[in-house]
Amino acid sequence: MNREALSGNGHSPEDSEFDYIIVGAGSAGCVLANRLSADGKNSVLLLEAGPKDTNLWIHVPLGYGKLFKAKKVNWMYQTEPEPGLDGRTIFQPRGKVLGGSSSINGLLYVRGQHEDYDRWRQLGNSGWGYDDVLPYFKKAEDQQRGADDFHGVGGPLPVSDLGHPDPLSAAFIAAAAESGLPLNPDFNGTSQEGAGFFQTTTRHGRRASTAVSYLRPAKARKNLHVETAALAQRILFDGRRAVAVEYGKAGALRTARAGKEILVSGGAYNSPQLLQLSGVGPAELLRKHGIDVVLDAPGVGHDLQDHMQVRVVMRCTKRITLNDVLNHPVRRILAGARYAAFRKGPLTIAAGTSGAFFKTDPRLATPDIQIHFLPFSTDKMGEKLHSFSGFSASVCQLRPESRGSLCIRSAEPTAPPEIRINYLATEVDRTANVEGLKILRRILRAPALSSFVTEEVDPGKKVSTDEELLNFCRQRGSTVYHPTSTCKMGGDPFAVVDQRLRVRGIESLRVVDASVMPDLVSGNTNAAVIMIAEKASDMILQDAR
Structure with missing residues (x-):
């Protein structure tokens, strides 16, 4: 065993054993590192394949646009050709840096519906109903609005109101109300349904990733050791x-032993990949790549789920969009100066300012x-904004029926996995997206937005029938970056972990991240991962004990 590189934070070069080893310093891994090292009794090693979170754009909320194609902090995955999306491959950015995807995501704080967690419990996962998980949401939270029945204060994770209100985002909420949706000041409160402003994981105009909110306060502890640029191989x-x-680190292969447990927190793609590389997964797949089978676990990499989005782009009558700011050299410089001086202005915008949740069928x-809703427009997220004044809004089906898979391509740890999501594979999913687009278009044509709209640019007047709308979904649909459930929790033959997140059939090994979700939550996934x-x-x- 190579013992050289485990020095630092109280560990000598000869000391290669820790109580807990956490693989992945992302949304879940940073939380685990903080909590497990808090009393000083447990020695904890946190391994992260990416670098430290020193990239300036990580800490600027709007900087997520700069990180989409930043290979140093992003795994830059791609799906296989998607049959339901006209054979297109879909880009899958995932964080490869301290904080993981919480360092590059769109910053929205959305927990999902109460019913999501009650459904988890009904699937045989006792202790995961809404009443069981609410205390952990509150424990994590430092809510700007103060504490109440649904929110907490004093936790590590700042949750804040929109710092840069704009007339378009407010007009969208008014238009949704004119279209029959209730106003909802808190999507994470009594009910999710309605229209309102999103809250974000920011504070004082800066991103609050789990690296900032959980890891940074703990990094000086002598019993916590953090290794970056350290790719877990098996x-x-x-x-x-x-x-x-x-x-692997710095060209050398190193081994760290765990006295108590190993905790895999690589996310919905990297966690099943590591298990498969280690001999825990579908036996036929492992043997195909010459990997000795430790446990035939057919559920590892099975049941992959993701939220899809389809965007509608509108041309604005006024030069008040982010397109107008960032495409104008003087306005862009002024926006940067305002942010540098006051942490205010358009650079504080998250990947959604206002929004809505609604039913496509009243029987639901x-x-x-x-x-x-976003006060800017682009052909693809992370690419140059349109040259015209534009804004956009996207439809996201919350509970897709479509299921995919993740499989290793080889026994080589650096090879990206084979990702198949199977978007729009079922009639329910196809119908929900088409009906969602029809309702969104109705909102965008409501009186409150009429003074801001000259035309619908995409899909435009040429697309009107259900069949045309479905074809538009196939041609333009993409991910909302919420992959889950590849190491799902439960008791069925494809469940990988039990209700305490222990890998079934293996001792001293747990998975803790989005991959354990029995199914997708009805909203953005980061808040739920932190709760988990x-x-x-x-x-x-x-x-x-």
Whole structure:
């Protein structure tokens, strides 16, 4: 065993054993590192394949646009050709940096619906109903509006109101109300349905990733050791007990042993990939790539789910959009100066200012569509904004039926996995997206927005029938960046972890991240992942007693 590189923060070069090894310093891993090291009794090693979060654009809210194609902090994954999207491959950005995807995401704080978690419980996961998880949402939160029945203060994670209100975002909410939706000041309160402003994981105009909010306060602890640029290559086993992690750093192969547990927090793509590389996964797949089978676990990489989005672009009558600011050299410089001096202005915009949740069918119990409204427009997220004054809004189906898979391509840890999501594979999904677009168009044509709109640019007047709208979804649909469920929790044959997130059939190994979700939550996933890690931290410490 190579013992050289485990020095620092109280560990000598010879000390290669820790109580807990956490693989992945993302939204979940940073939470685990903070909570498990808090009492000083446990030695914790946190491994991150990417660098430290020193990139300036990580900390500027609007900087997510600069990080879409930033290879140093982004895994830059692609799906295989998607049959339901005219054979297109869909870009899948994932964070490869301290903070993981919480360092490059769109910053929206949306928990999902109460019913999502009650459904998890009904699937056999006791302890995961809404009443069970609400205390962990509150524990994590430092809510700008103060504490109430649904929100907490004093937690590590800042949750703030929109810092840069603009007339277009407010007009969208008014237009939604004119279209019959209720006004909703809190999507994370009593009910999700309605239109309102999103809250964000920011404070004082800066991004509050889990690296900032959880890891930074803990980094000086002598019992916590953080290794960046450290790619986990496989988990080592003694029989069916996970005992060590082999990882590469600076051209050397290193091994760290875990006295208590190994916690895999690589996310919905990297966690199943690591398990498969380590011999835990579908036996036929592992043997195909010459990997010794530790456990035939057909559910590893199975049941992949993601939210899809389809955007509508409008041409604006006034030069008040972000397109107008960033495409004008003087206005762009002034916006940068305002942000540098006061942490205010358009650079504080998240990937959704206002939005709405609604039902495409009145017979549904809860909303099945989410709208993200943005005061700018582009052909693809992360690319240059349109030269004209434009704004956009996207339809996102909240509970897709379509299921995909993730499989390793080889036994080489650096090879990107094979990702198949199967967007629009079912009639329910196709109908929901078409009906969602029809309702969104109705909102965008409501009186409150009429003074701001000259025309619908995309899809435009040429697209009107259901068949044309579905074809538009196939041609332009993309991801909202919410992959989940590839190591899902439950008791069925494809469940990978139990209700305490322990890998079934393996000792001393858990998965803690979005991959354990039994199914997608009805909204953005980051808040739910942080909650999962908060709850997991308590379970891990309880089980160690």
